[in-house]
Amino acid sequence: MVTETKPPAVGIRSACKDYGSFTALRSVSFDISDNEFFTLLGPSGCGKTTLLRMIAGFEGITDGAIFLYGEEIENLPPDRRPVNTVFQNYSLFPHMDVAENVGFGLRMLGWTKGDIAARVKQMIALVKLEDFAHRRPAQLSGGQQQRVALARAMAPRPKVLLLDEPLSALDLKLRQNMREELKALQQETGITFIFVTHDQEEALSMSDRIAVMSAGEVQQIGSPEEIYEFPVNRFVADFIGDTNMLEAEVQQVGEGFVTCQIGDAQLTAVASQAVTQGQKGWLSIRPERLTIASDGLPATVEQTIYLGTDTQILARIEGGLNLRVRAQNDGARLAQGDCIFLNVADGAARFLVE
Amino acid sequence: MRGFDPRNYTGFLTVTLVCLFILYAPLIVVAVYSFNDSVSITRFTGVSLRWYADVFTGLEAAKFRAAAANSFSIAIMAAMAATAIATAAAVGMVRGGNFRGKPASFALISMPIMVPEIVTAVATLIFFSTIGFALGYLSILVAHIVFCIPFAYLPIAARLQGIEASFEEAAQDLYANRWRAFRYVLAPIMAPGIFSGFLLAFIISLDDFIITNFVKGAGVETLPTAIFGAVKQGIKPNIMALSTLLLLFSILIVTLSYLIGRSGNEKYQN
Ligand SMILES: Nc1ncnc2c1ncn2[C@@H]1O[C@H](COP(=O)(O)OP(=O)(O)OP(=O)(O)O)[C@@H](O)[C@H]1O
Ligand SMILES: [Mg+2]
Numbered sequence: 001m002v003t004e005t006k007p008p009a010v011g012i013r014s015a016c017k018d019y020g021s022f023t024a025l026r027s028v029s030f031d032i033s034d035n036e037f038f039t040l041l042g043p044s045g046c047g048k049t050t051l052l053r054m055i056a057g058f059e060g061i062t063d064g065a066i067f068l069y070g071e072e073i074e075n076l077p078p079d080r081r082p083v084n085t086v087f088q089n090y091s092l093f094p095h096m097d098v099a100e101n102v103g104f105g106l107r108m109l110g111w112t113k114g115d116i117a118a119r120v121k122q123m124i125a126l127v128k129l130e131d132f133a134h135r136r137p138a139q140l141s142g143g144q145q146q147r148v149a150l151a152r153a154m155a156p157r158p159k160v161l162l163l164d165e166p167l168s169a170l171d172l173k174l175r176q177n178m179r180e181e182l183k184a185l186q187q188e189t190g191i192t193f194i195f196v197t198h199d200q201e202e203a204l205s206m207s208d209r210i211a212v213m214s215a216g217e218v219q220q221i222g223s224p225e226e227i228y229e230f231p232v233n234r235f236v237a238d239f240i241g242d243t244n245m246l247e248a249e250v251q252q253v254g255e256g257f258v259t260c261q262i263g264d265a266q267l268t269a270v271a272s273q274a275v276t277q278g279q280k281g282w283l284s285i286r287p288e289r290l291t292i293a294s295d296g297l298p299a300t301v302e303q304t305i306y307l308g309t310d311t312q313i314l315a316r317i318e319g320g321l322n323l324r325v326r327a328q329n330d331g332a333r334l335a336q337g338d339c340i341f342l343n344v345a346d347g348a349a350r351f352l353v354e
Numbered sequence: 355m356r357g358f359d360p361r362n363y364t365g366f367l368t369v370t371l372v373c374l375f376i377l378y379a380p381l382i383v384v385a386v387y388s389f390n391d392s393v394s395i396t397r398f399t400g401v402s403l404r405w406y407a408d409v410f411t412g413l414e415a416a417k418f419r420a421a422a423a424n425s426f427s428i429a430i431m432a433a434m435a436a437t438a439i440a441t442a443a444a445v446g447m448v449r450g451g452n453f454r455g456k457p458a459s460f461a462l463i464s465m466p467i468m469v470p471e472i473v474t475a476v477a478t479l480i481f482f483s484t485i486g487f488a489l490g491y492l493s494i495l496v497a498h499i500v501f502c503i504p505f506a507y508l509p510i511a512a513r514l515q516g517i518e519a520s521f522e523e524a525a526q527d528l529y530a531n532r533w534r535a536f537r538y539v540l541a542p543i544m545a546p547g548i549f550s551g552f553l554l555a556f557i558i559s560l561d562d563f564i565i566t567n568f569v570k571g572a573g574v575e576t577l578p579t580a581i582f583g584a585v586k587q588g589i590k591p592n593i594m595a596l597s598t599l600l601l602l603f604s605i606l607i608v609t610l611s612y613l614i615g616r617s618g619n620e621k622y623q624n
Pocket of ligand 2: 048
C-alpha cells in the first residue's frame with residue numbers, strides 16, 4: 001500500500017505525553033499509509049483519545065514528533081493542520097443549521113459563497129441529509145447528527161480524518177449500519193481515516209490495520225487477521241476476541257514450532273517469538289479452533305451455553321484445566337458429564353512469552 | 355412518600371403574606387399615591403395622571419430630563435464596557451485552565467459584590483482625588499464600569515461553564531483561529547449569558563445611588579441623586595411618579611434579563 005514516492009500520511013515518532021506526573025503515552029512510533037483505514041484500539045484509559053488529540057493539535061506533545069505527509073506538524077495550532085475531527089459528542093454548532101455547520105470549515109478557509117454552497121450540497125448528498133439541510137442540530141436524531149458531523153469534517157477535504165469513537169452514542173442497529181457506511185465513505189473519498197474505538201468488533205470489521213494499545217503503549221500493529229490470528233503477546237490475545245489462556249512451559253523447541261505440556265497432554269504450538277527450552281509463558285487457543293472429534297484430548301463436559309448459531313462448551317481436560325470450546329450447532333446436543341475428545345486445529349495453539 | 359415541604363406548616367401562608375406585605379407595602383404606597391390627584395402625599399383624593407405630566411413638563415422637568423439623560427447614557431456605556439471586560443474575564447477564568455492564582459482572581463472579580471457599597475464609594479472618591487481625577491460625568495462613568503463588572507461577570511461565567519469546550523475545539527479544528535472561534539462559535543452560544551449580564555449591569559448602574567453620590571461632583575446629577583436632592587426639599591407627588599416610572603423600568607429590564615437567560619439555556623442545551 002505504501003508507494004515509494006509518497007511519504008506516509010501520518011508518521012508518529014517517539015511521541016510521549018505526560019499529564020503532570022502521569023504518563024499517558026510512552027514513546028509511541030508508527031506510520032499510517034495514505035488512504036488507509038487505521039484504527040486505534042484499546043481499553044479505556046490507554047491513551048487513544050490523547051494520541052488522536054495530539055494529531056489534531058488539541059494536546060501538546062511532551063516529546064517526539066508528528067509528521068503529516070512528511071511535514072512536521074506537532075508545533076502547529078489546530079487551525080493550521082489540514083486534518084479534521086469527528087468528535088465523540090459531535091459538537092455540532094447549535095446556533096447554525098446543517099448547511100451552515102457543514103460549510104463552516106470552508107468559510108474559515110475563505111472559499112467563495114458559490115464554492116461553499118456547491119460543496120455543502122455535495123457533502124449533504126453524500127451523507128443523505130438533503131431533506132434536513134435547514135434544520136438545527138437539536139432537531140435531528142443521533143444518527144443524523146452523526147452524519148452532519150461526518151459531512152462537516154470531510155467538507156474541507158482534510159488530508160486525514162480523525163474519528164473518536166464516533167459510533168458509541170448510537171444504538172446497536174444503527175451502529176452496524178454506520179460501520180458499513182463509514183467504510184464505504186472512506187473508500188469513496190480516499191481520505192485516510194484514523195478511527196478510535198474500544199470495540200474490537202468495530203475495529204476488526206472496518207480497519208485496514210489496527211494498532212492495539214494498552215497503558216500508553218502500542219502493543220501490536222497489523223491487519224485484523226494478523227492481530228486476531230497472530231497476537232504477539234498475552235495482552236493482545238486476551239483483548240481481541242475470546243481465548244483460552246493457559247500457563248505453559250516450553251518442553252521442546254522444533255523448527256517453527258514448540259511443544260508444551262498442558263495437563264497430561266503434549267501440545268504443539270507456534271511461538272510468537274524465539275524461545276528456549278524451559279521458558280515459561282502462555283498458550284492461547286481460540287475456542288472456535290477447538291473441535292469435538294473422535295480422538296484427541298480426552299475431556300468431560302462441565303457446562304454448555306446455547307448461543308444461537310453456536311454452543312459454548314466448558315470442557316475439563318485431564319489434569320483439571322477447563323477449556324472453552326465453540327462448536328457450531330448442528331443438532332447434536334451435549335450434556336454435562338459427557339466424555340468427549342478435543343482436537344486442536346493445526347497452528348491454533350500459540351505460545352506467548354508475556 | 356412525602357418529603358420536607360414547608361407548605362405543610364401551620365401559619366405558613368400568614369407568614370408569607372406578612373413578609374410580602376412588609377417588602378412591597380412601601381412600593382405599593384408610592385405607586386398608588388403617584389396617581390393621587392392632590393398635592394398631599396397622605397390623603398388620596400382621586401385618580402389622575404397630573405404628577406406624571408408634571409415630571410415631564412413641570413418646574414423640575416428640565417432637571418429630571420438632564421438627570422435621566424446622564425443616567426441612561428452612563429448606564430449604557432458602563433454596561434457595555436463592563437460586559438466586554440466581564441466576557442474577557444469569564445473566557446480567561448473558565449477556559450484558561452488551572453492557572454496559579456485562579457481562586458484569587460475569582461475572589462478579586464466578585465469581591466465588589468460583597469464589599470459594603472459605602473466602603474467602595476469612599477475608596478473610589480479617595481482614589482479619584484489622589485490621582486487628581488476631576489469629579490463629574492466621567493468619574494461617575496469610570497466608577498460605574500468598575501462596580502458593574504462583577505454583576506455582568508456572574509451570568510456570563512455561569513453560561514460559559516455550561517458550554518462544552520469541544521465547540522471551540524471543533525471551530526479551531528475547522529480552521530478558525532482563536533478569535534474567529536470566539537467570534538463565530540463561542541460568542542453566539544454565550545449570547546444569552548452576555549445579554550443578561552449586560553442588562554444586569556445596566557440596571558445596577560441605573561439604580562446606583564451611594565457611589566454616584568460620592569463621585570458625581572457638583573452640578574452633575576443622575577436620576578437617583580436628582581430624586582434624593584428633590585426629596586430633601588420635601589416629598590412631592592411628582593417624585594412618586596418619577597420613582598414609579600423608574601421602578602417599572604427596572605422590573606421590565608430584570609424580567610427581560612431573566613427570560614433571556616432562561617430561554618437561551620433551553621435552546622442551546624447540547
Ligand atoms: N487532561 C488530562 N489530565 C490528566 N490526565 C489525563 C488528561 N486527559 C487524559 N488523562 C489520562 O490519560 C489517560 C489516557 O486518556 P485517554 O482519554 O487518551 O484514554 P482513552 O484511551 O481515550 O480512553 P477511553 O476509551 O475511555 O476514551 C487516562 O488515564 C486519563 O486519565
Ligand atoms: Mg477516549
